[in-house]
Every structure is written in C-alpha cells, then in structure tokens.
Amino acid sequence: MALPSRRSRWSALVTALAHPVRILPVTFVVGSIVGTLILLLPGMRSEGQSGNGLLEASFTSVSAVTVTGLSTVDTSTYWTPLGQVVVLVLVQIGGFGFVTLATILGVVVGGRIGLRSRLAAQVDLHLVNLGEVIPLVKRILTTMLAFEAAVAVVLTVGFASRHGEGWGDAAWHGVFYSVMAFNNAGFALASDSLVGYAGDAALILPISLAVFVGAMGFPVLAELSKRWRRPERWSIHTRLTVWGSFLLLGAGTLLFAVVEWNNSATMGSMTFTEKLVTSIEGGVMPRSGGFNSIDYAEARPETTLISTIMMFIGGGSASTAGGIKITTFFLLGYVILAEVRGDPDVAIGSRRIGASTLRQALTVALLAVMLVVVGTLALLAMAEVTLEEALFEVTSAFGTTGLSMGVTGTLPPGAQVVLMTLMLIGRVGTVATASALALRTQPRRFHLPEERPIIG
Amino acid sequence: MALPSRRSRWSALVTALAHPVRILPVTFVVGSIVGTLILLLPGMRSEGQSGNGLLEASFTSVSAVTVTGLSTVDTSTYWTPLGQVVVLVLVQIGGFGFVTLATILGVVVGGRIGLRSRLAAQVDLHLVNLGEVIPLVKRILTTMLAFEAAVAVVLTVGFASRHGEGWGDAAWHGVFYSVMAFNNAGFALASDSLVGYAGDAALILPISLAVFVGAMGFPVLAELSKRWRRPERWSIHTRLTVWGSFLLLGAGTLLFAVVEWNNSATMGSMTFTEKLVTSIEGGVMPRSGGFNSIDYAEARPETTLISTIMMFIGGGSASTAGGIKITTFFLLGYVILAEVRGDPDVAIGSRRIGASTLRQALTVALLAVMLVVVGTLALLAMAEVTLEEALFEVTSAFGTTGLSMGVTGTLPPGAQVVLMTLMLIGRVGTVATASALALRTQPRRFHLPEERPIIG
Ligand SMILES: [K+]
Numbered sequence: 001m002a003l004p005s006r007r008s009r010w011s012a013l014v015t016a017l018a019h020p021v022r023i024l025p026v027t028f029v030v031g032s033i034v035g036t037l038i039l040l041l042p043g044m045r046s047e048g049q050s051g052n053g054l055l056e057a058s059f060t061s062v063s064a065v066t067v068t069g070l071s072t073v074d075t076s077t078y079w080t081p082l083g084q085v086v087v088l089v090l091v092q093i094g095g096f097g098f099v100t101l102a103t104i105l106g107v108v109v110g111g112r113i114g115l116r117s118r119l120a121a122q123v124d125l126h127l128v129n130l131g132e133v134i135p136l137v138k139r140i141l142t143t144m145l146a147f148e149a150a151v152a153v154v155l156t157v158g159f160a161s162r163h164g165e166g167w168g169d170a171a172w173h174g175v176f177y178s179v180m181a182f183n184n185a186g187f188a189l190a191s192d193s194l195v196g197y198a199g200d201a202a203l204i205l206p207i208s209l210a211v212f213v214g215a216m217g218f219p220v221l222a223e224l225s226k227r228w229r230r231p232e233r234w235s236i237h238t239r240l241t242v243w244g245s246f247l248l249l250g251a252g253t254l255l256f257a258v259v260e261w262n263n264s265a266t267m268g269s270m271t272f273t274e275k276l277v278t279s280i281e282g283g284v285m286p287r288s289g290g291f292n293s294i295d296y297a298e299a300r301p302e303t304t305l306i307s308t309i310m311m312f313i314g315g316g317s318a319s320t321a322g323g324i325k326i327t328t329f330f331l332l333g334y335v336i337l338a339e340v341r342g343d344p345d346v347a348i349g350s351r352r353i354g355a356s357t358l359r360q361a362l363t364v365a366l367l368a369v370m371l372v373v374v375g376t377l378a379l380l381a382m383a384e385v386t387l388e389e390a391l392f393e394v395t396s397a398f399g400t401t402g403l404s405m406g407v408t409g410t411l412p413p414g415a416q417v418v419l420m421t422l423m424l425i426g427r428v429g430t431v432a433t434a435s436a437l438a439l440r441t442q443p444r445r446f447h448l449p450e451e452r453p454i455i456g
Numbered sequence: 457m458a459l460p461s462r463r464s465r466w467s468a469l470v471t472a473l474a475h476p477v478r479i480l481p482v483t484f485v486v487g488s489i490v491g492t493l494i495l496l497l498p499g500m501r502s503e504g505q506s507g508n509g510l511l512e513a514s515f516t517s518v519s520a521v522t523v524t525g526l527s528t529v530d531t532s533t534y535w536t537p538l539g540q541v542v543v544l545v546l547v548q549i550g551g552f553g554f555v556t557l558a559t560i561l562g563v564v565v566g567g568r569i570g571l572r573s574r575l576a577a578q579v580d581l582h583l584v585n586l587g588e589v590i591p592l593v594k595r596i597l598t599t600m601l602a603f604e605a606a607v608a609v610v611l612t613v614g615f616a617s618r619h620g621e622g623w624g625d626a627a628w629h630g631v632f633y634s635v636m637a638f639n640n641a642g643f644a645l646a647s648d649s650l651v652g653y654a655g656d657a658a659l660i661l662p663i664s665l666a667v668f669v670g671a672m673g674f675p676v677l678a679e680l681s682k683r684w685r686r687p688e689r690w691s692i693h694t695r696l697t698v699w700g701s702f703l704l705l706g707a708g709t710l711l712f713a714v715v716e717w718n719n720s721a722t723m724g725s726m727t728f729t730e731k732l733v734t735s736i737e738g739g740v741m742p743r744s745g746g747f748n749s750i751d752y753a754e755a756r757p758e759t760t761l762i763s764t765i766m767m768f769i770g771g772g773s774a775s776t777a778g779g780i781k782i783t784t785f786f787l788l789g790y791v792i793l794a795e796v797r798g799d800p801d802v803a804i805g806s807r808r809i810g811a812s813t814l815r816q817a818l819t820v821a822l823l824a825v826m827l828v829v830v831g832t833l834a835l836l837a838m839a840e841v842t843l844e845e846a847l848f849e850v851t852s853a854f855g856t857t858g859l860s861m862g863v864t865g866t867l868p869p870g871a872q873v874v875l876m877t878l879m880l881i882g883r884v885g886t887v888a889t890a891s892a893l894a895l896r897t898q899p900r901r902f903h904l905p906e907e908r909p910i911i912g
C-alpha cells in the first residue's frame with residue numbers, strides 16, 4: 001500500500017479541520033494565534049518588560065478574542081497605546097464574529113435539530129444561503145456600531161467634563177470603554193478596572209447599559225426592534241432572555257446591595273447614590289461584562305459566590321456574553337416546576353418545550369459544571385489558592401466574564417493555560433467543543449426498546 | 457356559612473398531612489420529634505452538661521433518623537451509654553424504615569409514572585397490596601440483620617484481639633459500628649471518628665465493606681442475590697448502580713491516594729498498607745458512610761472538593777445512602793454522551809431511556825444543586841466560615857453523609873437548624889419535599905403546541 005502523498009495528507013487535514021462542527025473552535029484558535037503573533041510584534045509592549053512575552057501575549061490575545069477581559073498583566077501599562085488598539089480590535093472582531101456566526105447558526109438554521117446536527121447542517125449550504133446571510137451580517141454590524149458610537153459619545157463627554165481629561169484622551173477612553181462594554185469584554189485602561197470611577201453614575205450607568213444590551217444577543221435585539229411594543233407576541237426565546245435578564249439584574253443588584261452595603265472594604269464608605277450605582281454595576285457585570293468598581297478580593301464570600309453563579313449563568317444566546325446562557329438556565333427552572341407540579345409537559349406561557357430542547361439545555365449545563373469543576377481542581381492542584389479564588393477565576397474564564405479576585409496574574413504558567421483553554425471553550429460553547437472532539441460521526445438511526453431505572 | 461367544627465378541622469389537617477406525597481416527609485419529621493423527646497428524657501445526657509439540651513437533642517435526633525451522623529456534640533461523651541443506644545435504635549429505625557418505604561415505592565409501584573404521581577399512587581392500595589408488601593419487608597429486615605450480625609462478629613473480634621478491649625466492650629463497639637456502617641450513618645464512639653483506628657485493615661475494611669454494600673440499596677441487593685452470576689441479565693438500574701459504585705470507588709480511592717499520599721497532616725507518616733487502607737476508606741466514605749480516619753480540616757482543598765462531589769452524588773436508590781443517587785448521576789452522563797454524539801436516543805446498553813425518566817433525573821439533580829447553593833449562602837451569611845467549609849458541611853448534611861471539617865459544632869443555632877433542614881430534605885428526597893409543599897394538585901392534562909428556544 002502506498003503512503004499518502006504530502007499533498008493528500010495536507011488536504012485531509014484541511015478537510016478534517018473544516019468539518020462543520022469544527023468551524024467555530026478552529027476559527028477561534030486561529031484568531032487567537034494570529035492575535036498572539038501581532039501582539040509579539042515590536043512596538044506593542046511598553047519598554048522595560050522582562051521575558052519573551054509569549055505567555056502574556058497569548059493570554060491577552062485569547063482573552064480579547066473571546067471577549068473575556070481577564071488579564072495577567074496591566075493592560076494600561078504593559079501594552080503601548082498601539083498594543084491597546086490591537087486589543088480593542090481583537091475584541092471587536094471576536095465579538096462581532098461570534099455574534100454573526102452564532103446568529104446564523106441559531107436563527108437561520110434554527111432549533112429544528114440537535115446542537116451537533118445544527119452545526120453540521122450549516123455548511124450544507126442548502127440551509128444557509130448567502131442571500132439570507134449578507135443582509136443579516138450588515139444588520140448586525142450596523143446595530144453594533146451605532147450603539148457603540150452613541151455610548152462612546154456619552155462616555156467621552158463624561159470623561160472630559162467630570163474627570164478633567166482633554167478631548168483627545170476622553171474620546172479614546174470613550175471609544176475604548178464603549179467597545180469593551182458592548183462586546184462584554186472587561187478590559188480596562190486602569191489596573192483596578194473601574195474602581196477609579198466608582199459610583200460615578202454618568203460613566204458607570206452608560207457602561208452598565210451597554211453591557212446589559214450587548215448581553216441580550218442579536219436575535220433578541222432584532223425581535224425587540226420590530227415588536228418591542230407587543231410583548232405578548234414575542235417568541236419564547238425573547239421572553240425568557242428579556243424577563244430573565246431583568247430578573248437576574250434585580251436579584252443580583254439587591255443581593256449585592258444587601259451583602260456589601262456596610263462592608264468598609266468595598267462600598268461601606270460611599271454615599272447612598274454611589275452605593276446604588278455600584279450595586280447596579282455589581283448586578284450587571286457578572287453576566288458577563290467583567291468590569292468592577294469594588295475589589296472582589298475584599299468582597300464578602302456571599303458576594304463572590306453569588307457573582308460566581310451569575311458568571312456561570314451568563315447572558316443571552318448568540319450574544320457577546322458567555323456562560324450557559326439565560327434561556328438554558330430558565331428552561332431548566334421550568335423543568336423543575338413541571339416535574340414538581342406533576343405536569344406532563346414543560347410549558348412556558350402557552351407553548352410546550354420539546355424533549356430534545358430540554359436534552360440540549362441539560363447537556364449545556366452539565367458540561368459546563370464538569371468543566372468548571374475540573375478547571376477548579378486543576379487550579380487547586382497547580383497553585384496555592386483557596387477554593388473560593390479558584391472557583392471564581394475559573395468560572396470567570398469559562399463564562400468569558402473577566403472579573404477577578406486578583407490571583408490570575410500570580411498563577412503559574414500551567415494554570416494560566418488552563419484559564420486560556422476555559423476561555424476558548426467557554427466562548428465556542430461546551431457542546432460545540434465536545435462535538436468537535438467526538439470521534440463517532442455516524443449517529444445511531446434506529447430506536448431501542450425503553451427501560452426506566454429508579455431515579456433519586 | 458358555619459365555621460367548621462373543631463373535629464372537622466382536625467380531621468382536615470390529618471387528611472392533608474396523610475396526603476400521599478406528604479407521607480415520607482411527615483414520617484421523618486414525626487420520627488425526629490419523637491427521637492428528640494426521648495433524648496430529652498433523664499438519663500440520656502451525661503452529668504454536668506450545660507443548657508437545656510434542646511438543640512443538641514433535636515440535631516442528634518434528626519441526624520440519627522436521617523442516618524447522617526453529623527453531630528454538634530461528641531456522641532461518646534455527651535450522651536450516656538443509654539443515650540448512645542437510643543441513637544443506635546433511631547439510626548436502625550430510620551435506615552430500615554426508609555429502605556422499606558423507598559423500596560415499596562420504587563419497586564412495587566415501579567417507574568411507570570412521574571415521581572410525584574408515583575408517590576401519590578402508593579396509597580392507592582390497588583397498586584400496593586399487603587400480600588406483596590409483607591414478604592418484601594421481611595426480606596429487607598432479614599437481609600439487614602444478617603449482614604449486620606456478620607460484620608458485628610468480625611468487628612468484635614478485631615476490637616478484642618487488636619485493641620485490647622474486653623469482650624463486653626468489644627461486642628458493643630462491634631454492634632455499634634456494624635449498625636452504623638450498614639445504615640451509612642457516620643456516628644462514632646470517639647470524638648475523632650475512626651482516626652484512632654486509622655489504617656487498621658481488620659476494622660476499616662469490614663466497616664468500609666458494610667458501608668459500600670449498604671449504599672447499593674435493597675432493590676439492587678435483591679436482584680444480585682438472584683442473578684449475581686449473570687450480569688448480562690441485570691436491569692439497567694442494577695448495572696448502573698453496581699458498575700457506577702465500583703467506578704466511583706476506584707476513582708475516589710485513586711484521587712484520595714494521589715492527593716493525600718505525602719500530606720503530613722493527614723496520612724503522610726503512615727505505612728504503605730495503612731495509606732492504602734485509608735485511601736480505600738477515603739474513596740468509600742463520602743458516598744455516604746461518613747466515617748473518617750483523617751481530619752478533613754487538614755486535607756488538601758482538592759480532597760475536600762472531590763469528597764464534596766462524592767457526597768453530592770451519594771449511593772444507590774432506596775438505600776441508606778443519600779445524595780442525588782448513582783443512577784441519577786450516570787444517567788445524566790449518558791445524556792451528555794448521546795447529545796454530543798448526535799444520537800436521537802439516550803441509550804444504555806441495548807435499552808433506551810425515556811424522556812420522562814431524564815426529566816426526573818434532571819429535576820433531582822437541579823433541585824439538589826439549588827438546595828446546596830442556598831444552604832451554603834445561608835451558612836456564609838450566618839457564620840464566619842470559608843466557602844470550602846460551608847460547602848463541605850452543607851453537602852454532607854444534604855447528602856446525609858456525616859463527614860465534617862469540624863465546624864458544625866461551632867455554628868450558631870440558626871445555621872445548625874439549616875443543616876437539620878438539609879438532612880431531612882436530603883433523606884426524604886428533594887422532589888418528594890418540593891411536591892409535598894407544592895400547591896397545585898390538579899396537573900394539566902392536555903398538550904400545548906411546541907416551541908424551541910435557542911439553547912447555549
Ligand atoms: K467579559
């Protein structure tokens with residue numbers, strides 16, 4: 001038997017990597033590598049930094065492309081202004097790219113088939129024709145840029161009028177934070193994130209609003225733009241996402257306020273209004289903006305646990321937010337309700353949720369739990385951190401949130417690679433990742449006889 | 457309209473409490489109250505204890521009836537020998553009672569209907585007739601007592617020959633630990649559990665074996681006694697429980713050994729054999745025997761996290777072990793596998809698992825997660841404990857495990873009540889509890905139109 005020629009081996013590799021279920025993972029890995037190479041170019045790092053910078057560049061690139069915002073270095077001092085622009089561009093490309101791909105997969109192909117089949121179907125171009133895709137991409141791009149521009153203007157005025165910055169600096173800061181906020185990427189131009197602007201409603205509220213809107217996801221924003229006056233005609237997806245977002249915002253803000261109100265290490269010494277603004281920020285950011293005006297290392301353990309749960313839940317599907325997604329979380333809640341009540345169907349409003357949708361939700365949530373647990377164990381084994389710290393940083397990476405208790409920069413290289421892996425898997429999606437790695441490609445086509453083990 | 461007479465109000469209350477879905481919860485609450493009253497009788501507490509002893513008595517009673525073994529006092533010194541006998545009897549009644557009730561519900565009524573309906577159906581005596589139940593109860597009782605007697609003899613010889621105890625003491629210790637082990641209740645006659653016998657294979661291995669067998673559950677033991685030579689004919693339930701138990705035992709032992717082997721605060725200074733024995737014990741006990749030969753407060757955080765997960769999973773259905781149960785855990789694993797592979801059915805061997813079974817498994821697991829999270833938050837808010845400690849004690853209570861990092865006795869009364877509640881809910885089962893509390897009794901009978909939100 002002749003060995004395959006170099007050319008045919010190469011084309012076999014390309015074919016394997018271009019397999020539909022591998023497109024998302026491969027795109028993000030390639031994007032991260034390109035970003036790393038750019039950040040390694042001369043002029044990106046500030047003078048006087050030690051080491052070859054490979055780990056710093058790759059961590060920053062992965063964190064930017066996955067719109068996370070976790071960082072092992074201080075973005076404002078380690079990178080030159082040019083390097084910071086590169087980070088900004090990587091965030092914008094990563095955010096726009098993911099939202100576009102996820103919207104095409106989710107909306108055009110729709111939820112008619114299992115997650116894996118859905119991924120496989122997209123390149124079957126009978127389903128996704130270019131005539132539908134190009135206007136969609138244009139609408140997404142226009143919406144993003146228009147929203148970012150509006151917020152950038154508001155922020156620029158805030159930076160100039162309230163923090164004494166020249167218009168040039170103010171505009172750069174305005175654009176930077178607007179892009180970061182709408183893309184749910186928590187990079188900041190100060191080592192302590194937004195602590196320097198803590199409680200300033202004119203900056204924190206617009207940034208929080210941009211994060212909140214960005215985390216809804218394009219499919220929801222598109223439906224709202226058409227039907228925002230008639231909530232009774234919204235799809236189940238939009239209803240779950242919108243009401244779920246407000247519910248989590250309310251609960252998160254309330255719990256943050258209750259727990260931290262008098263904590264002198266966080267917001268105990270602020271004015272009433274500042275506390276209110278900071279609490280809203282504390283309710284918004286864990287899902288998954290990643291900015292902070294308090295030091296999470298000083299927060300009470302209730303706050304870090306609640307924030308960890310919020311990071312795990314994340315934002316809307318096909319959005320720049322991460323986590324298992326709001327729809328997944330609330331669907332699972334409806335399953336519990338139906339089972340406890342003894343209902344034969346899981347119903348939301350007057351609509352039934354099918355068994356295969358529930359199976360997808362379950363899979364997404366369980367794979368996420370597995371990943372977070374394994375990642376936490378890895379961090380505990382590799383570094384001297386507490387369970388609270390390990391769980392927080394790992395969930396922040398998996399949820400592409402970017403909040404930190406301050407230990408990410410102190411982790412050994414191996415643990416940093418764990419976080420990088422989690423950011424990539426968290427962005428691509430656990431099911432897509434697992435499917436891309438799965439070996440069997442011929443699913444079973446026939447039904448087997450049923451059996452019921454005892455549960456619980 | 458006339459007010460209902462006192463008599464009719466009383467009978468309405470009895471009817472409400474005797475409603476089928478409330479039988480299990482009410483039984484365990486009543487059992488705990490009776491146990492508390494007995495432990496408050498004169499002669500139960502040792503001389504010189506302060507306070508009225510109500511909290512100590514009720515915590516011990518709940519812990520014993522739910523076969524947990526968590527304790528706020530030192531069983532060996534706080535209670536008189538008579539008090540210790542009461543604890544032993546409460547454990548035996550709690551363990552036998554639960555296994556009997558759960559076996560009747562699970563095996564005779566079977567998995568033909570939803571969990572809530574299954575609970576409702578049992579008192580519909582067409583399904584459970586006494587002719588089937590009485591022989592079943594006899595078999596359960598005979599099996600338990602025979603096994604306990606055999607282990608008690610082995611242990612008695614061990615205590616007498618290897619630890620210089622007189623035959624009277626040795627027999628009492630042998631009976632005590634045998635009953636505790638087979639009922640998966642982690643009460644010990646020393647303040648440091650089994651640390652005094654650490655690594656003694658002649659005692660630790662029989663105790664571990666009794667815990668392991670007890671955690672299989674009667675339905676599995678009954679099937680094994682008939683068909684142990686022919687694994688290919690076992691039901692899915694037995695297969696999942698048996699292979700799952702061995703898999704978790706192997707994984708737990710291995711991870712415990714790897715992490716703790718050289719930890720000088722736990723087993724670093726033991727001999728090779730002692731380390732092996734202690735590792736096996738460390739693999740068995742978290743699901744959910746509750747004995748320990750190392751101080752979990754000194755274990756590495758990886759060990760406490762892995763043990764927490766094992767406590768959460770627990771043992772077999774209709775057994776004296778707690779947790780979400782092995783079948784629930786592995787069924788959810790099969791769901792992930794099917795979804796990632798793109799299979800239309802969730803299959804185990806050549807059997808399909810139905811959507812309603814999966815919905816039950818999902819509900820059991822998610823309610824458990826909710827409970828553990830809420831309990832952990834409550835402990836963090838009420839006491840000065842770390843996340844690691846709070847999560848460990850709460851999961852131990854929910855999983856009716858009985859392992860402790862040593863903080864249960866130091867918690868304020870409110871937090872101890874939280875743990876008592878968790879033990880009761882953990883024993884009765886999350887779904888049974890939620891159903892008992894649910895208000896709507898008329899489930900929806902018709903099917904609604906289907907809709908598929910985007911997942912993940
Ligand atoms: K983020």
Ligand SMILES: [K+]
Pocket residue numbers: 523524525640641642744745746856857858
């Ligand atoms: K126990």
